[in-house]
Amino acid sequence: MTSENPPPSDLAERALGGANLPLLRGHNAAVLLGLLRAAGEGGVSRLELAEGSGLTPQAVSKITARLREAGLATEAGRRASTGGKPRTVLRLVPGARYAIGLHLDRDESVAVLADLAGEPIAVRRAPLDLGADADEVLAAAAAQVAEVRAAAPGAQVIGAGVACPGPLDHRTGVLHRVTGLPQWDGYPLRAALAERLGLPVVLDKDTNAAAHGLAQQPDGAESFGYLHLGTGLGAGLVLGGAVHRGARTGAGEFGHQVVQLDGPRCGCGKRGCIEALCLAAVAAGEPAEAARVLGVGAANLVELLDVDRVLLGGRTVLADPQAYVRGVAASLDGQLRAHGSAGARTVPVALAPGGAHAVALGAAHLVLASLFASPRGALGSARA
Amino acid sequence: MTSENPPPSDLAERALGGANLPLLRGHNAAVLLGLLRAAGEGGVSRLELAEGSGLTPQAVSKITARLREAGLATEAGRRASTGGKPRTVLRLVPGARYAIGLHLDRDESVAVLADLAGEPIAVRRAPLDLGADADEVLAAAAAQVAEVRAAAPGAQVIGAGVACPGPLDHRTGVLHRVTGLPQWDGYPLRAALAERLGLPVVLDKDTNAAAHGLAQQPDGAESFGYLHLGTGLGAGLVLGGAVHRGARTGAGEFGHQVVQLDGPRCGCGKRGCIEALCLAAVAAGEPAEAARVLGVGAANLVELLDVDRVLLGGRTVLADPQAYVRGVAASLDGQLRAHGSAGARTVPVALAPGGAHAVALGAAHLVLASLFASPRGALGSARA
DNA sequence: TGCACTTTGGCAACAGCGTTGCTTAAGTGG
DNA sequence: CCACTTAAGCAACGCTGTTGCCAAAGTGCA
The missing domain is CATH 3.30.420.40 (ATPase, nucleotide binding domain)
Incomplete structure (x- = not known):
């Protein structure tokens, strides 16, 4: 009914400040979404979510009801009974949201459309001359992004993650001097791409994007x-x-x-x-x-x-x-x-693991991460 | 009046799990205590706390009222007026709680009693042979701790931080093989000291304790x-x-x-x-x-x-x-x-900075940290 | 088939959180 | 003296997760 997304704010990332009820609500929703994602296709029952999150079963019921209403989760079968009513299994709806991942390398670019579960839905690889004019590079990248978006028409895309070589500022989204390509020095790539794509953009180093993607692996x-x-x-x-x-x-x-x-x-x-x-x-x-x-x-x-x-x-x-x-x-x-x-x-x-589009997929994960709270360790070094 | 301590649980440390209202209450109290500590003797007004935490002024009023009732904070003067009612300055009450810091080095040990503001109240340095029998070392350490506790009779001590050389497991509180002192390998120092002192004990490497203490410095x-x-x-x-x-x-x-x-x-x-x-x-x-x-x-x-x-x-x-x-x-x-x-x-x-008892003081800070949330970068506004 | 038992999960009432709207307190400045 | 400004508290409120209770949906034994 309500088309509002669950608040993306993650309590772990801003635990330095005070917290109020909307923040708490979004945090708990993100925690349950994180557990749902970690469960994969097998799904999780409400009681397992309660145990995993530390919340009471009743709270889990309420929160998952909101998630189901928003289309992010759904019931999917039942567990075998252990002597009483069998547990209902909940599962993430992978198609509820999508994210773009874009890997701009020196000689080629890879764009990927990933679903909520982090699975690649569409991949486009193309040659790229990162040494060319900025507008040219951006136009090529935007066209490539449009192609992967076309693979899932009507998909609700929440943003794009962009991975580049060389030093850059993740917070401001500005490139520093990419080795051998001085023309990008100081270029505000995040802002430029955000305007051109009409999407929120996250910029990160290629190695960071890959590492982030690897961290989201179920056995990571x-x-x-x-x-x-x-x-x-x-x-x-x-x-x-x-x-x-x-x-x-x-x-x-x-x-x-x-x-x-x-x-x-x-x-x-x-x-x-x-x-x-x-x-x-x-x-x-x-x-x-x-x-x-x-x-x-x-x-x-x-x-x-x-x-x-x-x-x-x-x-x-x-x-x-x-x-x-x-x-x-x-x-x-x-x-x-x-x-x-x-x-x-x-x-x-x-x-x-991940092969040739690991970086692009990791970049998409950078965007998806805003919806989830990592079920693993806590202290995020990221700061808004 | 109520002798309950504010909940020491820090949301940032357990952000992996769900959060409920008591946790949120404790978190916000810790955030304001962190801001109060960062303000030092100069103090902070309620409105500055609101700005720093992102909470509303009214929420700050309620929370600081609880802190004052618990004896952790107090009103201390007023700011100059800027055209209206002058702001009331709040200040941490340093003597409300204390923590022990104990640095066990190879050839000497340092015990310190620190107040809530992290200031050393009493320091005792003594020679120590870390190669001696465990019971002997523990007895000497306990006696030293008793000495610094005696410096502030009736002080409410919330725990002891213990810093040692060499590899150890911070979570379990067990020593690994301290170089050159194999008799300590596998020794559960935290449990042993906790029982002997009758206090919660945190164990950490000497370098970590020092670094933690340095991180709490106002200009750190x-x-x-x-x-x-x-x-x-x-x-x-x-x-x-x-x-x-x-x-x-x-x-x-x-x-x-x-x-x-x-x-x-x-x-x-x-x-x-x-x-x-x-x-x-x-x-x-x-x-x-x-x-x-x-x-x-x-x-x-x-x-x-x-x-x-x-x-x-x-x-x-x-x-x-x-x-x-x-x-x-x-x-x-x-x-x-x-x-x-x-x-x-x-x-x-x-x-x-800190000189010869920096490690011991840092160890005491390890215990005090459970009361505070780090105020750094506290620009986050909780307003939606 | 029927009944006792176990387990799941929703409904309703509740206590407690920060927020909002308003009032009171306590100053400045013409 | 009075209008104005700013700070802080009181009361009502919306919303959170929690608790107590009950219906639903199975198993297992008589």
Whole structure:
């Protein structure tokens, strides 16, 4: 009946301020939506939602009634009885809302339309020259977005997430100097795209978008480092279930961690950067050495931040995934084992799932996230 | 009059779950207490609290009335009039509650009694042999705690924060293998101390306690790395206003970050650890080289996490503070400037204030934190 | 088939939260 | 002295999740 969306405001993200009843209402709705999404197609019963959220069953009934009325959730079958009335299963309605994900890379762009469950409904990949004129790039991107929107006519799209390489300001949506593409320096990409698309836009680094998407996976870890080895080397950090962007949203500069004092000079001007060492090894046809170096850097990251796991991605890794996963795991294990006082600590290394449109899908997840409260850990470092 | 404490539950810490009215009440009380604490002796008016929290003035009036009834806040003078009725200033009552801070170091222990404002009321320092029998150590610690409690008879003490070196589990309160002191491996220090003191106890690493205390400083940054160079090298990370402890509460292993691939072997078994390089330089009487290495590690940390600043502490640093601050700053600046694409980015390096009982005071702050919600960035308006 | 029992989930009444509308308190300035 | 401004409290209100109770919908045994 009421066509108002549930308030997107997440209490966890603004817990610094006071909270009133509308905020509380939106928070609890987001919590239940998060649990519903985590349950996937299997669904959850009201009592399980109550147990998972800490709310009383009656409160869950009321809130889910609102969600059903808004079309976001629906009843879907029943559980087997355990001696009494069987539990009714509730499920997210994936088609109730959609989000756009847009990945602008140096040489190609990927647009995706994702439903509420985070599943890609339509994907369009196209070549792109990020070095071209801004208007040209924006027009191409907008056309691509229109194409994926056309795949689901009438879909209620709540916004677009945009992922780009290079440093940028997530809060203001302004690009900094993308390496090699000075014309984008200071360009207000978020505002420009929001106007052109007529949608709310969230801008983030490609590595952050990918990491965010990985964090939403049903079996995702609560904290991990996503290492992306492509034409460069970057990282996305997920700490406590949320992407860590840092004070100026510049966190994740993993490639220019120095792991060899006074080592070979890197393109960035420093010496002994892990990116320079890794890429030199790759260029020399020694992926084993690249993996070893990457593993040492991963060990530094794991020890500093105590994350649950390490995920690998990027074109260079995808060229020979098993070699990199095994090589990094061996190097990482060796470092952690040597530093043996922590005992039998082992941090799994895995290939980041999702393939070629993982970044675009993660960007769509950035938008969807405003509807959900993460069922995992709490302290969001994001600040409005 | 009512002796009930305000609910210590912090919405931000359990935002994973649903929220109900008592939780909301406690949260808003904690938010206002946080603002009151941030205001210090100067105090805040009700309208300023409303602006800072996003609550309505009337809500602030009701909540502060409860805080005053509980004895936690009081009226303290008036502001100058701006044409109408002058604002009444509210102030925290520092003596309403107290917390114990206990720093157990290898060779000495420091106990402190801190009031609600975080000011030390009593401090006792005593030699300690952390290698002695557990019961002996606990008895000595308990006696020391009793001494500082005696300094404020009748004080309502809400708990004790305990800071120790070496790896430990913050959540369970169990020590892991403290380097060189294997007898503490697996010892449930929190439970043992809680029983002996008859108080709730929070256990944390010394570096985390120090970092937490630094984060509560009125002029403290929202995110920073605290590097502690003493007999070893460790770090405390404050991200988004809160100490980052990691998945297994083992974060902050800064000393064994590898910054020299295949470098000299470290005591931990790895090669090229920053701790080994630093301490070797110190032993060789070359603090400048130690500072340079430390600056490179600090640059790695700053780029990876995008923190606001770097703070230095620990005995070795305190032996020649200016040299280290200047040396690290120069090295850090050089690294960041070389990696120049980020532009005129400068991260200040400073000596961590607080002196010799900073860790113990930070430990006391760990307990006090349960009463407050961090006021930083409190621009959020709860108005819909 | 019938009945006792268990479990689910909605209805209605309720206490408690912050909000709104209005009133009172306490100043300034012409 | 009086109009005006600003601060803060009182009372009524809408809304939240909670509690007590009851209908619905199964199982299992006689």
